Amino acid sequence: MPPVAAERIAALAQRRLAGAKGQRFWRALEELADDAEFKRELAHALPQFSAFAAMDRRRFLQLLGASLAFGGLAACSGPSSEQIVPWVTQPPGVTPDVPQFYATSLAYAGDVLGVLVESRMGRPTKIEGNPLHPASLGATGPSPQAAVLELWDPDRSQVPLYRGNATTWDAFATDIRTWFASFSHDGSGLHVLSDRIVSPTLRLQRDHWLARFPGSRWYEYAPVAHDNAEQGASLAFGAALAPRYHFDRADVIVSLEADFLGTMPGRVAYARAFAERRKPPPGSPGMNRLYVVEATPSLTGTMADHQWVLASSAIACFALELARTVGVDVAPRTSATLEVFAKRLQVLQSDLLAHAGKCLVLAGDSQPPQVHALAHLLNEKLGNVGRTVDYVAYPDAVDKRHTLGELAHAIDAGHVQRLLVLDCNVAYNAPADLSFGERLKRVPNLIHWGLYVDETAQLAAWHLPASHALESWSDVETSSGVASIVQPLIDPLYQGRSMHELLALLMGEPVRNGLAVVQHYWRTQQPAMSWQESLRNGVIAGTGNSLVHAQSRADALKEWSPPASSPDALELLFRPDPTVWDGRYANNGWLQELPKPLTQLTWSNAALVSPQLAKEYALSNGEVITLECEGRSVQAPVWITPGQAARSITVHMGYGRTHAGRVGDQLGFNAFALRTWSQPWLMQGVMVQKTGRSVELASTQMHLRMEDREPVRSLTLVQLMADPRAAEEGDKTPPTLYAEQPQGDYSWGMTVDLNACIGCKGCTIACQAENNIPVVGADQVLREREMHWIRVDRYYSGAPEHPVTRHQPVPCMHCEHAPCELVCPVGATVHDSEGLNVQVYNRCIGTRFCSNNCPYKVRRFNFLQFSDLTAETLKAQRNPDVTVRNRGVMEKCTYCIQRIESAHINADREQRAIADGEIVTACQAACPTQAITFGNLRDEHSAVSRIKASPRNYDLLEELNTRPHTSYLAHLRNPHPDLEDEA
Ligand code: SF4
Known part of the structure; x- marks a missing residue:
């Protein structure tokens, strides 16, 4: 069926907005237009009405591999010399079913974060924020949560490769002895390219390298740099x-x-x-x-x-x-x-x-x-x-840094005999005008060290496997100089080595063990530092650069004038992808399937265009256009984005990978193919041409809708101050003859503050990691079969050219009067004595009556065997406290019942009540803004009870009298009084 014409959608949307009274929330322009053809398309797209469409089995298995293949081949890990102990004899103080937490740090998506890693009998299974680390304060956000899946990814590089053939580190060590001898004593011709360095130890190793080889050059490159x-x-x-x-x-x-x-x-x-x-x-x-x-x-x-x-x-x-x-x-x-x-x-x-x-x-x-x-x-x-x-x-001398542009010149001048590339995928992500894929072919000897055999590794004579951050000793530093140690949770699963170990080997240093190298750095830099305390706390006390008195130069910009730009020209904007960043997380199924916060797209990028531009070019979502700029072009599917500047087109980097792995290959288009060295963020004069082709993009924005009800409440601060009960205006809870809360000691409940939620979706991915939620692949997402237990809906209000946006996380509401419980013919979904709406997987026969009867659309059905039950390493990654579900079974948010039960066991053992704040759900823990609060509603002093007493508190679809245990705090805005009309 052809996509609905953008022009008609825009016209219908405008007509509906013109006739609207009060605030109206919408998710997509098509919904706003309420177009008959669109409704037919929607009905066509709904899985329950569509036949099981033919599917490319190979592609399905490949995508499904995001959950299935994370099993794989990890059997080659040996016991750690530092950490791991044989479990035949249980070590004192360790109980097999009780997780242990270790503080470490992660460098991720252009940032660093202190984290606590949950270890289950030596297996890292879950990541939480470290409350003692100033960059984390106990929260994480989405990308760090997915690091644990990256660790277990069987597509990671496993052994050293020489010209594509498996070999050994010993063979590499032999080889370097010969080629080091061929260099002049000062290392001329020997060059190094790395990502931006955030490790103090690596910075010192770089300085030692340059001192040892004064003729060498060290370049740094990150596609998303500052x-x-x-x-x-x-x-x-x-x-x-x-x-x-x-x-x-x-x-x-x-x-x-x-x-x-x-x-x-x-x-x-x-x-x-x-x-x-x-x-x-x-x-x-x-x-x-x-x-x-x-x-x-x-x-x-x-x-x-x-x-x-x-x-x-x-x-x-x-x-x-x-x-x-x-x-x-x-x-x-x-x-x-x-x-x-x-x-x-x-x-x-x-x-x-x-x-x-x-x-x-x-x-x-x-x-x-x-x-x-x-x-x-x-x-x-x-x-x-x-x-x-x-x-x-800045922690590093930024003005002395050598750039990728300089490396390109050095290669052209024939100065680069050997290039050591440290976890940098420049064959894929370098600006197009530097043609690094071609330039690297002219380097006589290319050595690549990285987590994956990626596009750059394909060109290298030697590829060396990197150990993962959860397998290595290292350190990281925030931009303000707060340092923390990276400690391994497990011995390397494969034959990976850390960057510190590789450099120590290359420089022929006597100390080559990662722990020793990092320890040596800190013992010499900070002799008074307590190593044990730094490991325990996850942050090194006393680090952090001191404040500088900043005095501006009076005439800094006196004469500056911005370059003129034509208001009619189209501009092309480059941005990191919200989930896979610059492409480094492309093989991570959790991040691929996480709907991107604004577009709700999964498994692909798109060219974001404004509603005005879509109308001008008669473009529809999914329609493939050619973007041409400075003689280069790519073909990209369109995504019409409310709030996009009229003549700006945004492309996200990180897609179009060819050697990411089985999950991340051949998805989306490569925006780097248009990017240039001198204009990394903005290019003007881009041209658009229609190709006549369309693709179906797996966006979740129209999934699981609540059919024109009013899910989001929003008011201004002035309105709230004038009438503290203003947010309650829509309250329509009917009376009930039944108890509103369980009568025991506990009644679990949750609040979500819409005023604090920034829509980052850290909660979604934390829930996925905690509850063994599988990945289903783009084909299944297109059929509305995504399995996330907590989704984050995105709503617009106002005109599509400049809408106001709201985010609304939606877990199970745990209704006291749950409509799903009444219709289950086998009693698989029942109420417990603490107010939880629980699902008994073993009883479920898959009628899906409960899902049909849930007004909040929070139940998920295993249409296929999404969870792999055989792969060994996937077993190792999973949370052993949570059942792995089979095909034909319904599942949903449990309020992390395993954490509730664990608190019960502890409290019972100590003969006390569960304390307020003792249970933290996975979504709550990950949330950077503390938008989610969980606790006991029977305790009127608990944090959740106090929040529910707020006049901003409201129940979703309360007119249905479901008496949900999850409620929301209305969103607030604080517009300037002179600009009230924009609110
Ligand atoms: S609730 Fe928190 S973690 Fe979830 S989307 Fe909102 S801000 Fe992010």
Whole structure:
């Protein structure tokens, strides 16, 4: 069936909005349009109405491999010399069914995080945040949760390869002895390329390398780097300084495309601080106000009180004008684009001045260095330095770093005889104009060290397997210099070695053991450091760069003027993918199947276009277009994105992999094929051509709908202050003759604060990891068969060109009057004495009556045998406290009943009641903003009871009288009074 024409959808949507009274929430333009043809398409797409479509069995198995194949071939791991003990004789203090937690750290998606890893008899099974680590504060977000699946991925590189053939580390050691001898004593011709270094030990090893081989060069490259921020600080202060933002102290925040809740380093802790200031008074220091100016919707933008849509290339003009009006010494700038922003700029300026010293301006990586410098100058002018922002020196000498561009020149000049590539996939992710795939072929000897035999490894003479972060000793450092140790939870499953061990081997150092190398570094750098305490706490006491007095250069941007841009030209924006980042997590099934926060796409990327552009080109979702820029082109499916700047097209990096592994190969398109070295974030003059082809994209945005009811409540702070019961206006709970709560000591319940939820979906993936939830693959997602127990719905309200966005996590409501329980013919879904709606898998015969009768659409059915019951390593990855479900069985959120039972056992043993806060569900633990609270509703003093007493508390679909144990706190906005009409 052909896709519904975008033009008709837009027209119908506009007509419906024009006739709307009050707030109306919608998920997709098609839903807003309420088009008859769309309804037919929807009915066609619904799995219960469609025949079991023919499926490419090979592809199905490949995708299913995301859960099945994570079993694989891990039998080659030996016992750890440092950690592992034989379980024949149980060591004292260890009980086999009681998990142990170890503090370690992860470098992930451009950030570092302190974590606690749950170990089950020596097997890492789950990751939690480390409350003692300042970058984590006990939470994680999505990517770190998935690290445990990466560890068990059988597609990881397992043995050294020489020209594609399996060999040994000894053979490599023999080889290097010969080729080292062929170099001149200073190492000329020997070059190294690595990711951005966040390990202090590795930094020292790099310095030793360069001292040992002064003719060698060390280059660093990360596709998602913070070069603009570093150069912006240098421009403003004459030195590379790293800002540390204090969102908890800021009343007014202005983000110039800075996604500090989604992609910026430090985002987990920033999200916590930001959410703390979204709480309304009394009992809080007052709610902050967030202004976001951006071209493509971000997580931060969705939390804004004012989200202003502006082409990315025009934001520099906006920043310059804002700086001028606030009093920064810059050249005046006129721009036709800004005329429509005149009132907004005026209001923004007065709001910033009214909150001088208590406000914050920040710029994103996608903005040029000058905009970052303007943000610094604005903060200085407004007296924010030392209050809402302060500065530390960068841990590394950024100005001495050699770049990928320099490496390209060195290769062209024939200076590179041997290139050691350390976990860098430049054959895939280097800018297209550097043609690294071709250049690497000209390097006589290429050595690649990495987790996967990826695109770069394919070109290498030697490929060496890396050990995973959960298998290695190392260390990491945040951008403000807080250091922590990375300790292994398990011996390497395969023949991987750490980067420290590899460099020690290459330099012929006597100490080659990873633990010894890291320990040696810290014993020499910090002799007073307690190694045991640092391991126990997961953070090294006393680390963290000291504050620097930042004094701006008065004339930093006096004469600067942003380059002119044509308002009619199309701009192409590059962004890291919300789940697979720059492609490094492409083989991770959990991340592939996690719906991307704004588009709800799974298993693919797309070219995001505005509703206006879709109308102009008559584009529909899934329609394949050719994007052409500077003589290069890619073909990409379209995704129409409300809130996208009219003439901006966004492409996410990380897809189009050819050697990611069985899960991640051949998905989406490769955005790097258009990216250039000089314009990594924004290219102008992109051309669009229709191809006449369409693909079906597996988006979950129209799945599991609640049919035009009002799932989200939202009001402004002013409305709440005027009438504290304003959020209760829609309450329609009918009376009941039955008990509302269980009568025993415990009645478990949950609240989700929609005002704190940023839509990151950390909760979804934490639940998946905790509860052994399988991955189903794109084909099954298209049939609405995704298995996540907690989904995060995304709703829009307002006009599609500049909508307001809300996120709503939806786990099982655990209804006291559960409609699902009444219809089960075999009593497989029943109520327990503590208010839980439980599922007895062994009784379930798969009628799916319960699913049909659930108004919240939270039950999941195993249409196929999604869980693998045979692969050995998958068994090792799973949580042994949770049943693995079979085909034909219904499943759903249990409020982590295994954690409740564990608390019961402990309390019974100690003859006491379960304390408030003792049970933390997996979703609650992962949440960076503490949006989720769980506890005992029978205890009126428990945190969850106190939150439920808030006038913002409401039940979802309460008119159905289901008496849910899960409830929500209404969303709040704090718009500026002079811009109320935008609220
Ligand atoms: S509730 Fe879920 S989606 Fe919302 S902020 Fe917390 S972890 Fe992220």
